[in-house]
Amino acid sequence: MxxxxxxxxxxxxxxxxxxxxxxxxxxxxxxxxxxxxxxxxxxxxxxxxxxxxxxxxxxxxxxxxxxxxxxxxxxxxxxxxxxxxxxxxxxxxxxxxxxxxxxxxxxxxxxxxxxxxxxxxxxxxxxxxxxxxxxxxxxxxxxxxxxxxxxxxxxxxxxxxxxxxxxxxxxxxxxxxxxxxxxxxxxxxxxxxxxxxxxxxxxxxxxxxxGDTMLDIGFSNVNPVIHVPASLLGVSSMENWSLVYGNAPDSYSMYSHGLCPSICRVQYQFYQEEVSIAKAIGIDYPRYSYDMFFSRRSILTQEYMGLDENGKDNVIFPLDKPCDEGNTGPNNINHRYITEDIPVGCKIYHDLGVKFGVPTPIIDSMIVLGGAMHEKSFFSETKYNLDYIGIGHMNKEQIHNYLYKGNYNEKSN
CATH class of the missing domain: 3.40.50.720 (NAD(P)-binding Rossmann-like Domain)
Structure with a gap:
């Protein structure tokens, strides 16, 4: 009611x-x-x-x-x-x-x-x-x-x-x-x-x-798919921004200065792994086409500038032209684009992939690279896993019953 x-x-x-x-x-x-x-x-x-x-x-x-x-x-x-x-x-x-x-x-x-x-x-x-x-x-x-x-x-x-x-x-x-x-x-x-x-x-x-359950909203969070590949694969641009090129450190923008076609291709494959996981779970997910990733605002533009009658971005910021549309950051590898989006976002995607039999090589490579830069393992040195969010012990049917109807299946001793 x-x-x-x-x-x-x-x-x-x-x-x-x-x-x-x-x-x-x-x-x-x-x-x-x-x-x-x-x-x-x-x-x-x-x-x-x-x-x-x-x-x-x-x-x-x-x-x-x-x-x-x-x-x-x-x-x-x-x-x-x-x-x-x-x-x-x-x-x-x-x-x-x-x-x-x-x-x-x-x-x-x-x-x-x-x-x-x-x-x-x-x-x-x-x-x-x-x-x-x-x-x-x-x-x-x-x-x-x-x-x-x-x-x-x-x-x-x-x-x-x-x-x-x-x-x-x-x-x-x-x-x-x-x-x-x-x-x-x-x-x-x-x-x-x-x-x-x-x-x-x-x-x-x-x-x-x-959205279609809170797991869908996990996939709807664009931060991991945008931030992580662009921050990690563009790390040399970030770290040399002031040291080598003489710019103000806080003026670096992952969107404006880090993105390039090769990184955008990685982002799209990252997204495709998310889609495969969502399909295996049996939940919906946000839709993005291949070409939407090749913009200096990536898939974020549609969130505030919308799509045209053909489902294409109303506004595209081309990769081959300078652009200051994007927010600034990250300034170093201790930024939340890495220290939050990997051990939370990427790690839960990985764990869902393991649980539902979906390989996630691109997502896993991001976890490995980010961990290497921090000289740690983001696979093990994070509290985020499926048990932590309360669904690790449940099968697919039980997860659906919980997410849709609120019927929680307690973990047996």
Whole structure:
């Protein structure tokens, strides 16, 4: 039965995480007139926010010209999660995946009936939150879901290494792929997004795409397929950017300076392995054609500039021409494009491939190369595996039953 979600129109919104996306989510919702609370476990990330507010501006490129700018003064800025989430029925989380466990375990005892949790991007957070709820005996009536990406490409302005409270939006998504756990809550989850001002460019644009389970949303996260091959295979350009070529280190862009036809071919084969895994599991996945990878924004462009009547990108940034459209980064191999997207995204793809009998040589090569650069093994030195997200012991039928209907099959002793 469809729920009455009208209470979401006036409830406080809690944003967990004060990085670039978190601050932008908070500012966007506040500038639209909502009560917004911002939580971070880091005092540094929210320093002076109460005094300065968050200045939000930028190009905000998107097909329909949606834009919202200004200086947002939030209602609560805190290092106390309980203070942020009490009575806030809309919970937005955007933190690095490796911080999910800490944030989610703190959230579980604070959950209230009627809360709806959106994670940007999900990165298996929904599976983890359901797992931590089971382990703690939490039975609160909540809707849990997430999205394949964030509603923006955004960056915090940095001045000589000092992080300001100014966020600049490079683009706004006009469509995002989302899902929830279990999928029986999907209608309500998608409906709840209408009450999030940070999703206005999506809901007034081409609208949200309904994903097919949270594993689909794992495949819908474009970060591993774009970031990892381009960062690893373009590492010499990155490391020589300032040392040899004399450029400002922070001006390097994987998109603008690292991509080339050979790397794009690797990205497409990486994607094809994702498709093979999804088909073996029996779930849907996002569709990209071969030619969509050969652009300086890769497959990301369609997220904010859309497709034409023939299903082709409205805008292509050719590889044979200079382009400054892409966000900057990475600056070194310790960047999240490598240290998050390999041990989380690539590793779960690998494990799913093993479980369902799908070879993943391209994805595996990325895990090997990234590990070699860090002088470690990302196969073993990561907590992310199928047991960690709670599905390692289940067969295909049991996984489907859990993802679609919420019926969890406990691991036998």
């Amino acid at each position: 469809k729920r009455d979600l009208s209470y979401l129109a006036t409830c406080p919104i809690a944003v967990l995480g004060a990085g670039a996306v978190g601050k932008t989510l908070a500012a966007d919702c506040k500038l639209a007139g909502r009560e917004v609370r911002l939580y971070s476990r880091s005092k540094k990330s929210i320093a002076l926010v109460e005094r300065t507010g968050i200045l939000m501006d930028g190009i905000q490129r998107n097909l329909y010209g949606f834009e919202r700018s200004g200086r947002a003064y939030l209602d609560i800025v805190t290092n106390n999660m309980a203070e942020a989430v009490k009575g806030a029925k809309l919970i937005l989380m955007s933190v690095p995946a490796l911080a999910h466990e800490d944030y989610l375990k703190k959230l579980v005892p604070l959950l209230e009936d009627g809360m709806i949790i959106h994670t940007f991007p999900d990165n298996y957070a929904s599976l983890l939150l359901r797992k931590f709820m089971r382990e703690s005996g939490c039975t609160k009536d909540v809707i849990i879901g997430g999205w394949g990406s964030a509603p923006y490409g955004t960056r915090i302005e940095k001045i000589q290494g000092f992080w300001t409270n100014h966020v600049g939006i490079k683009y706004r998504a006009i469509s995002l792929r989302g899902a929830c756990l279990p999928m029986s809550d999907m209608d309500d989850f998608i409906e709840s997004g209408k009450y999030l001002p940070c999703m206005d460019s999506v809901y007034t644009g081409n609208g949200p795409e309904r």
